[in-house]
Amino acid sequence: MGFKRVVVTGLGALTPIGNSVPDYWNALINGVSGAAMIKSFDTEKFKTKFACEVKNFDADGFLGRKDARKLDPFVQYALYSTEEAVKDAGVDFEKLDTNRIGVIWGSGIGGLKTFLDEVVAFAKGDGTPRFNPFFIPKMIADIAPGHISIKYGLRGPNFTTVSACASSNNSLIDSFNYIRLGRANMFITGGSEAIINEAGIGGFNAMHALSVRNDDPATASRPFDLDRDGFVAGEGAGTIILEELEHAKARGAKIYAEMVGGGMSADAYHMTAPHPEGAGAALVMKAALNDAGLTPADIDYVNVHGTSTPIGDPQEIKAITDVFGEDIYRINISSTKSMTGHLLGAAGAVEAIASILALNHGMIPPTINHFTDDPSFDPKINFTFNQAQKRDVKIVQSNGFGFGGHNASVIFKKYEG
Known part of the structure; x- marks a missing residue:
């Protein structure tokens, strides 16, 4: 019995x-930066004072004030993006x-704001556990995912994948596998994250992971630029409806793309640093290609992890060079984190959506904020710097790597009946 197709x-x-x-797509192709000074808390004593916050999101208006108070922002975001996806799918x-x-569903951290608020309130009290x-x-x-299933009455498999910044890529891969094995007809999958608060920014500052370009937040996320100095924290959610092909056809659904493969690997190297030669990243891309029955020559575009960190970006390029060989000069590469910042556990889902839309629109989103070439990178590689590029895109690969050495890569192709 062969695998079922997943769309x-x-x-x-x-x-x-x-x-x-x-x-989101309009901003991507127009190279819009989401980074600005943080508005949700006082950053006076913080090394990094900016982030890519969600803007104009009214949780009370969307959920009602009573229900909104019962939900951490990462759940609010999940329900919001899922409502759009369900409507879009015509389900x-x-x-x-x-x-x-x-x-x-993927989330690297979960309800950090809730944890922060409750523990701070306890610490300020008299020791009574209120x-x-x-x-x-x-x-x-x-x-x-619990709240999503309750809202829509869904009784199939229900759980969260937690693998840091690979979390929602893992959620996509798990959903894909359940469907192609015939164990489910459809999944609501993706990821959400909400860590732009004192604990999130302070914690990543303590690791020296964040950019401190406070004088110019809009250009702070600079993947593959010589002067990159760390990632920019982002927040939000992305939802993808994955469905067994015949199930989708039977209900007359429109089809954006076909998911054809997913790979997972571990660096087995360091708690936070990537493998210096990109070994785990290369392994996961090869695993995804093998799972899809494809070769590097089949890929048109790689939406890279590309966080804008001094050590992370070079390792990913080493890995892509290892995997693609001479084909690296034929493909487009771009990091949409240059615009959205790094959404951590939600990054994979949001970037998979960008990749799927690139297939549908024949347009590669750019890597913005490129000012100075890094001489360690081959100048013949097409990083899609600063401006979107038209291209007939048939197959895309999207990478996600996380602290702990977690790697996950997914592949989508244009749907052909």
Whole structure:
């Protein structure tokens, strides 16, 4: 018995550069930066004072004030992007077997804001444990898919993948595998993250991971630029509806793309640093290609992890060079984190959406904020610097790598009946 085919039938996005898929895509191809001075808390004593925050998001208006107070922002974001994806997919769950529809969701950290608020309130008190009864169910990383399943009455597989910045790529791969093995008909999958608060920014500052370009936030995320100095924190959510092909056709769904492969690997090297030769990154890209039955010659565009860190970017290019050989000069490479910042556990989903839209629109989003060539990179590599490029894109690969040495890579292709 062969694998079933898996297609994308719905998309939803809440990002620092757009609160819907059309707005997100328009900002991407126009090279819009989502970075600005942080508004959600006082940054006076912080080394980094800027981030890529979600803008004009009204949780009370979307959920109602009472319900919004019961949910951490990372869950609010998940529900918001999922509502768009469900509408986009034209799904009427009352007409479908909801026992065979699941939710697999990625988040690297979960309810950090909830944890911060509750622990700070306790520390300021007299030692009496007056914790909010919603503290634990607001905070735990698995609660987002729980709320999605409750809202839509979905009783299929339901869990969270936690692998740092590879989390939502892992959620896509797990969903893909359940469907192609015939164990489910459809998944709501993706990821969300909300770490732009005192603990998130302070913690990453303590690691010296964030850019400190406070004088020019809009250009701070500079993947592959000589003067890159760290990543820019982002927040938001991305939702993708994955569906078994015949199930999608039976209900007359529109099809954005076909998911054809996914790979996973570990660096087995260091708690936070990538392998110096990009060994794990190369392994995961090869694994995804092998899973899809493809070769490097089949790929047109790689949406790279590309975080704008001094050590991370070179290792990924070493890995891509190892995997693609001479084909590296034929493909487009770009890092959409140059615009959205790094959404951590949500990055894979948001970047998979960018990759799928590149297939549909024949346009490669740029790597913005490139000012100075890094002499360690081959100048013949097409990083798609500063301006979107038209291209007939048939197959895309999207990478995600996380602290702990977690690597996950996904591949989508144009749908052919």
